[in-house]
Amino acid sequence: MNVPHAGFRKYIAIVGRRNVGKSSLINAIVGQDVAIVSDVPGTTTDPVYKTLELHPLGPVTLIDTPGLDDEGFLGEKRVERAKRSLYRADAAILVVDDVPTEHERFAVNLLRQLEIPFIIAINKLDLKNNLRDAYIDFGVPIVEVSAKTKTNIETLIKTVCDILPEEEPRPMLAHLIGEYRTVVLVVPIDTAAPKGRLIMPQVEAIRETIDHAATAVVTRDTELAQTLEKVNFKVDLVVTDSQAIMRVEKIVPKQIPLTTFSILESASKGDVKQFLEGIDALKNLKDGDTVAIVEACSHVPTCDDIGRVKIPRWISEKVKLELEYRFFAGKEFPEVEQLSNCKLMIHCGGCVLNRTAFMRRMRLAKRLNIPVVNYGMLISHLHGVLERVVEPILKKQG
Amino acid sequence: MNVPHAGFRKYIAIVGRRNVGKSSLINAIVGQDVAIVSDVPGTTTDPVYKTLELHPLGPVTLIDTPGLDDEGFLGEKRVERAKRSLYRADAAILVVDDVPTEHERFAVNLLRQLEIPFIIAINKLDLKNNLRDAYIDFGVPIVEVSAKTKTNIETLIKTVCDILPEEEPRPMLAHLIGEYRTVVLVVPIDTAAPKGRLIMPQVEAIRETIDHAATAVVTRDTELAQTLEKVNFKVDLVVTDSQAIMRVEKIVPKQIPLTTFSILESASKGDVKQFLEGIDALKNLKDGDTVAIVEACSHVPTCDDIGRVKIPRWISEKVKLELEYRFFAGKEFPEVEQLSNCKLMIHCGGCVLNRTAFMRRMRLAKRLNIPVVNYGMLISHLHGVLERVVEPILKKQG
Numbered sequence: 001m002n003v004p005h006a007g008f009r010k011y012i013a014i015v016g017r018r019n020v021g022k023s024s025l026i027n028a029i030v031g032q033d034v035a036i037v038s039d040v041p042g043t044t045t046d047p048v049y050k051t052l053e054l055h056p057l058g059p060v061t062l063i064d065t066p067g068l069d070d071e072g073f074l075g076e077k078r079v080e081r082a083k084r085s086l087y088r089a090d091a092a093i094l095v096v097d098d099v100p101t102e103h104e105r106f107a108v109n110l111l112r113q114l115e116i117p118f119i120i121a122i123n124k125l126d127l128k129n130n131l132r133d134a135y136i137d138f139g140v141p142i143v144e145v146s147a148k149t150k151t152n153i154e155t156l157i158k159t160v161c162d163i164l165p166e167e168e169p170r171p172m173l174a175h176l177i178g179e180y181r182t183v184v185l186v187v188p189i190d191t192a193a194p195k196g197r198l199i200m201p202q203v204e205a206i207r208e209t210i211d212h213a214a215t216a217v218v219t220r221d222t223e224l225a226q227t228l229e230k231v232n233f234k235v236d237l238v239v240t241d242s243q244a245i246m247r248v249e250k251i252v253p254k255q256i257p258l259t260t261f262s263i264l265e266s267a268s269k270g271d272v273k274q275f276l277e278g279i280d281a282l283k284n285l286k287d288g289d290t291v292a293i294v295e296a297c298s299h300v301p302t303c304d305d306i307g308r309v310k311i312p313r314w315i316s317e318k319v320k321l322e323l324e325y326r327f328f329a330g331k332e333f334p335e336v337e338q339l340s341n342c343k344l345m346i347h348c349g350g351c352v353l354n355r356t357a358f359m360r361r362m363r364l365a366k367r368l369n370i371p372v373v374n375y376g377m378l379i380s381h382l383h384g385v386l387e388r389v390v391e392p393i394l395k396k397q398g
Numbered sequence: 399m400n401v402p403h404a405g406f407r408k409y410i411a412i413v414g415r416r417n418v419g420k421s422s423l424i425n426a427i428v429g430q431d432v433a434i435v436s437d438v439p440g441t442t443t444d445p446v447y448k449t450l451e452l453h454p455l456g457p458v459t460l461i462d463t464p465g466l467d468d469e470g471f472l473g474e475k476r477v478e479r480a481k482r483s484l485y486r487a488d489a490a491i492l493v494v495d496d497v498p499t500e501h502e503r504f505a506v507n508l509l510r511q512l513e514i515p516f517i518i519a520i521n522k523l524d525l526k527n528n529l530r531d532a533y534i535d536f537g538v539p540i541v542e543v544s545a546k547t548k549t550n551i552e553t554l555i556k557t558v559c560d561i562l563p564e565e566e567p568r569p570m571l572a573h574l575i576g577e578y579r580t581v582v583l584v585v586p587i588d589t590a591a592p593k594g595r596l597i598m599p600q601v602e603a604i605r606e607t608i609d610h611a612a613t614a615v616v617t618r619d620t621e622l623a624q625t626l627e628k629v630n631f632k633v634d635l636v637v638t639d640s641q642a643i644m645r646v647e648k649i650v651p652k653q654i655p656l657t658t659f660s661i662l663e664s665a666s667k668g669d670v671k672q673f674l675e676g677i678d679a680l681k682n683l684k685d686g687d688t689v690a691i692v693e694a695c696s697h698v699p700t701c702d703d704i705g706r707v708k709i710p711r712w713i714s715e716k717v718k719l720e721l722e723y724r725f726f727a728g729k730e731f732p733e734v735e736q737l738s739n740c741k742l743m744i745h746c747g748g749c750v751l752n753r754t755a756f757m758r759r760m761r762l763a764k765r766l767n768i769p770v771v772n773y774g775m776l777i778s779h780l781h782g783v784l785e786r787v788v789e790p791i792l793k794k795q796g
Binding site for chain 2: 181182187189196197198200203204206207208209210211213214215216217218219220222223226227230231232234
């Protein structure tokens with residue numbers, strides 16, 4: 001099995017009281033013609049991960065969470081610990097073997113609060129079979145199973161697969177092409193630009209433009225003014241690299257919609273409204289607060305430059321805030337412990353992530369109650385042009 | 399050592415009579431702080447290859463050729479066999495240990511005929527040292543060495559490195575940008591186009607255009623007419639994919655220079671005049687002649703499609719020739735034996751090759767006396783538009 005990196009795998013949490021059969025249910029699922037890929041041992045209060053191949057979904061990681069009624073799991077830190085075991089989950093299976101108790105109600109409330117879709121598995125079908133009515137009011141799919149006799153396990157798998165959030169790829173800019181069928185793409189060539197080629201978001205934007213029967217006009221920022229004259233300013237959209245936004249914003253007449261590759265990427269892969277909430281959260285920050293800077297790729301000098309140098313400098317200059325920065329780079333999202341006390345997450349454009357992987361990160365941030373912004377929107381905000389560059393997208397989203 | 403594939407390494411042939419010390423000279427060179435990478439054993443009549451690292455040149459393959467006076471090397475097949483041992487050489491060292499004989503004169507004539515630059519190494523400096531005058535008339539650098547005492551080996555290496563042909567990268571289209579500072583790039587999107595991106599020559603053309611302070615206007619062939627109107631036909635150059643040349647040629651007004659990515663690539667990496675000679679050689683072909691179709695990459699369906707299906711079909715349709723085709727794909731150039739009896743070589747655009755690698759292939763074809771054309775120029779020729787699409791390049795070359 002070719003294991004995709006964690007950003008692309010789906011995570012399913014198995015939740016329930018002790019002794020309802022969570023582990024034996026996982027074994028029953030794993031027994032369904034699947035290959036165990038990895039076992040990460042955990043302690044009583046830490047979740048255990050099992051990655052396996054679930055047809056037709058592909059690779060999935062099952063999270064064996066600690067018992068809801070575990071002693072180490074009670075007390076005032078209970079919510080915090082439960083959240084920690086659930087924060088990666090794309091979906092959950094609440095396993096029960098009797099009528100609902102406060103523990104089941106606690107779990108259901110938490111799953112709803114975290115916006116994790118879930119189903120209920122009534123286990124020990126071999127012993128009892130009259131529990132369905134007791135759970136019908138939760139309004140989620142219920143499957144009666146027996147981990148012991150391996151009854152209905154396939155139905156369980158199918159049911160949980162059905163509720164997993166499916167992230168459809170969204171167009172980047174095709175929906176913003178209008179009557180002129182012309183998009184101008186501004187590609188500043190500075191020392192950070194790779195030699196002899198363009199970066200992927202630029203290539204993708206050109207391709208998407210021509211794929212939708214429009215003309216892609218590519219220019220450096222230094223030739224943008226002449227380029228706009230060449231096409232008589234009959235342009236549906238100008239897209240620029242965020243780093244050149246200040247110069248470009250002055251050149252592009254107000255009546256021409258202007259945005260950045262980064263904003264297009266946010267809207268295509270992430271959630272612009274969640275990012276705007278993140279921008280809004282900036283005003284609650286105070287000197288000394290900790291901020292996480294998260295990059296999906298590693299060792300790209302351009303990213304380093306923006307994330308490690310320019311953004312902290314602009315934050316210091318423009319909003320007069322001296323913050324503590326923690327840097328994370330690479331395809332794995334930081335662990336919840338590493339993000340504790342972070343008051344804001346500043347995420348890169350995520351050009352190496354697809355929508356599934358990016359939306360997972362946005363949901364994780366939401367579950368950790370950490371406001372999140374991305375490089376492009378933050379840079380535009382710090383330079384006072386966010387309203388203009390986000391307008392074409394918001395207008396279209398309505 | 400990281401061995402570049404054969405197309406990028408330089409080959410140096412060691413030529414001379416038996417017992418002049420060719421092999422010990424190679425050992426002396428190899429002893430100069432170099433690492434032997436591979437030894438390919440040969441027979442008396444086959445050359446032996448040794449790949450090693452020569453600072454500052456990088457990886458080099460030394461070709462230990464059979465003795466010029468070897469018995470198996472005489473007779474009527476002599477020229478053929480000598481050529482076979484030399485056809486890969488970028489440069490040669492003629493090793494001598496006495497005054498010139500018919501063998502040295504034969505070698506010098508052959509090297510000149512094959513346009514292989516060479517130097518003369520007078521070996522056995524420890525025994526004789528008055529031979530320089532006897533070779534001065536050959537007009538090439540002479541180095542007196544002793545393989546035995548390892549004298550002057552560094553000078554020898556430096557001297558041969560100095561005569562190796564150095565292929566400078568040439569611009570693809572920057573020199574064709576004129577007063578309008580606008581280049582239109584036509585990218586037909588058919589089933590063979592890779593999803594969501596552009597191919598490298600297209601990306602390189604866009605980047606080179608904007609790097610030279612011009613505007614790159616990218617469009618599909620289906621939107622080309624409207625696109626030309628958008629820029630008021632003020633265009634220095636239209637570049638199209640060869641496969642769409644027929645449709646594009648009808649759309650682009652005669653006064654606008656038109657060429658193809660393939661022709662630009664030929665001129666940038668290869669030798670347009672040699673290709674035109676290849677086109678000229680087409681008229682000497684007759685039914686049943688064998689033609690080599692050579693692709694630098696492998697397993698790209700687009701290439702397969704053009705090389706294996708379309709070109710043979712067009713040749714059959716347009717010039718009414720039924721030829722025998724031999725297909726070669728991959729980064730290694732075919733061996734001389736595989737090309738024997740080939741009356742023409744049809745080479746792909748070579749987008750995975752740099753100029754050094756491409757020019758090596760063109761020289762090899764020349765040494766084998768095989769006329770060579772490339773896909774783009776052949777396609778344009780077969781469709782009757784070669785004259786137009788090659789004009790912008792020839793005009794500039796003067």
